[in-house]
Structures are given as C-alpha cells and as structure tokens.
C-alpha cells in the first residue's frame with residue numbers, strides 16, 4: 708500500500724501488525740508466502756533488502772487492516788550511519804505508533820535466538836506491545852534435530868515451546884495455519 712521512512716507519514720490503520728526480526732531472518736519472504744505471491748515484498752540473500760516501513764493491506768483496498776514489513780536489525784556490514792538510521796526508524800515506530808496492535812517477532816529457527824534477538828525480546832517486555840514469536844526456516848533444520856532445536860529455541864527466547872509457531876516460507880510449512888491466525892487478528896475472518 709505504502710512505504711515510509713517515518714511512521715508519522717502513514718495514515719491511521721484499523722488493525723496493524725508489524726513483522727520484526729534480524730536482517731535476513733525471512734520477514735519479507737514470510738509476507739510473500741502469506742500473500743501467496745512470489746515477489747510482493749522484495750527479498751534478498753544479502754541482508755538489508757528492506758529499508759523502509761512497508762505497509763501491506765489486506766483486501767479490499769482501504770480496509771485499514773495492515774501487515775507492516777520492517778527493515779531488519781543487526782546487519783553489521785551496512786554503513787554505521789545507515790544501521791543507526793534503521794534502528795531509530797524501527798524503534799520509533801515500535802514505541803510511538805499508536806495504532807500498532809501487535810508484533811510478530813521472527814527468529815531464525817536454524818540458528819536463533821542470537822544475542823540481539825534476546826535483547827529485542829527483553830526490550831519488548833518493556834514497551835507494552837504484545838508479541839508472538841515465530842521461528843522461520845523450518846526446512847533448514849534436520850528432522851532428527853527438530854525436537855532439540857524447538858526446546859533450545861524456546862528456552863533461549865524464554866517462552867513455552869507451545870507458544871512458538873514454526874514456519875517455512877520456502878516449503879510452505881505452517882503457512883496456512885499462520886495465515887488463518889493472522890486473518891483472525893486482522894478481523895477479516
């Protein structure tokens with residue numbers, strides 16, 4: 708629907724969910740999988756593909772029911788000034804956006820949570836925005852390792868394993884279930 712460098716440039720939403728997570732964790736790929744479109748949101752092997760607050764609106768046009776794709780945090784190779792600008796944009800959006808209802812915090816299921824993910828989760832405890840943890844790249848974890856990985860990831864995030872949804876944008880695992888949950892959150896079902 709719209710891209711913006713500042714949340715104050717966006718109109719008011721009716722329901723607003725934000726997709727948050729480390730650069731390269733698969734935020735934009737998840738949006739594409741949910742929308743069943745290949746390149747609605749720009750994705751890339753190189754971190755730093757998303758540089759603005761990108762709003763995706765559930766149809767019909769003007770419904771005001773949004774998913775907002777954010778730039779990722781922790782892309783160490785970006786110039787420091789850029790990194791700081793993105794960090795400020797994300798932080799201001801998450802702390803000041805009055806119409807934000809909830810964040811989906813994505814953690815790389817194959818490697819996470821990283822220390823930066825843990826910091827983000829801790830920070831969320833203080834900012835009064837409800838969140839749900841989603842583990843991405845389910846297809847990258849060997850089936851024999853999945854049980855242990857699920858336990859470790861939940862312990863690292865300090866949440867109950869049953870509270871974490873696992874998805875694979877690449878293979879479609881968990882996507883219909885998450886799509887249906889998001890439809891409920893957006894009030895379209």
Ligand SMILES: Nc1nc2c(ncn2[C@@H]2O[C@H](COP(=O)(O)OP(=O)(O)OP(=O)(O)O)[C@@H](O)[C@H]2O)c(=O)[nH]1
Pocket residue numbers: 728729730731732733734735736737749750751752753754755756757758777778779780843844845846847874875876877878
């Ligand atoms: N194997 C696998 N790879 C994935 C999956 N989801 C995303 N990827 C890959 O991970 C890389 C990053 O994906 P993006 O969706 O661009 O990640 P992002 O979180 O939006 O990254 P930024 O915009 O930089 O913050 C791409 O090479 C994707 O193809 C998945 O479910 N499985």
Ligand SMILES: [Mg+2]
Pocket residue numbers: 734735736749750756757776777778779
């Ligand atoms: Mg992205």
